[in-house]
Amino acid sequence: MMVTPVTFGLLIYTGNSIPDNAHLLFIISFLFTTLFSIATVFYMKKKGIVSNMDVSNRDERIQPLVYGTIYCGLGFILLRYFNAPALIQGLMFCYAFNTAIVWQITKKWKISIHAIGLSGPLVALWIHGFHFPIIMGIALVLLCVSRVILKAHTPAQVIAGATMAMSLAYIELHLLFL
Numbered sequence: 001m002m003v004t005p006v007t008f009g010l011l012i013y014t015g016n017s018i019p020d021n022a023h024l025l026f027i028i029s030f031l032f033t034t035l036f037s038i039a040t041v042f043y044m045k046k047k048g049i050v051s052n053m054d055v056s057n058r059d060e061r062i063q064p065l066v067y068g069t070i071y072c073g074l075g076f077i078l079l080r081y082f083n084a085p086a087l088i089q090g091l092m093f094c095y096a097f098n099t100a101i102v103w104q105i106t107k108k109w110k111i112s113i114h115a116i117g118l119s120g121p122l123v124a125l126w127i128h129g130f131h132f133p134i135i136m137g138i139a140l141v142l143l144c145v146s147r148v149i150l151k152a153h154t155p156a157q158v159i160a161g162a163t164m165a166m167s168l169a170y171i172e173l174h175l176l177f178l
Contacts, residue, residue: 001037003117007091007121007124008025008029008030008033011091011124011125012029012085013026014128015128017085021083025079025084028075028079028082029079029088031075032071032074032075033075033095036067037067037068040064040071050063061106065100069099069103075092075096079092090172090173091120091124091169091173093176093177094124094172097168098168098172101164109157110157111160111161111164112144112152112158112162113161114143114147114152114158114161115140115147115153115158115160115161116161116162117165118143118162119163119164119169122136122166123173124169124173127173140162144159
């Protein structure tokens with residue numbers, strides 16, 4: 001949940017032209033990708049719908065993923081309405097569309113949402129001009145290895161998550177927004 005606001009913050013507040021409505025764009029991004037999702041999981045935990053805040057049980061992930069898809073879809077609509085730069089709109093679209101894909105995959109298999117949550121933003125940051133392959137690569141490897149060591153995922157689940165997110169983000173951003 002920390003990668004997303006940092007990524008949107010870097011995309012919004014750095015570069016050649018910072019939008020006049022940068023603060024509004026960041027607030028929209030933060031609300032629809034992070035705050036609403038955290039509040040939803042917190043509420044679901046309190047009501048006993050999910051067993052823990054990590055939503056580690058695959059079967060319990062469906063409902064939060066559905067809500068996440070809706071939140072990010074609404075965030076995309078608002079970013080589009082407020083004329084956010086294409087890459088910012090595109091990243092929000094990636095969050096909405098790719099979360100819907102993860103929601104479908106999760107019905108059958110526990111793909112690594114952590115790997116997805118880091119890999120997609122790394123692609124957007126790379127496109128934006130943050131070219132730090134060693135740091136980015138180390139961060140991704142450490143995250144994936146930690147998920148396997150913690151027995152939260154198999155190597156296949158983290159590799160699939162990272163590969164899917166990087167591929168889809170690159171394709172979606174380049175074909176639809178850039």
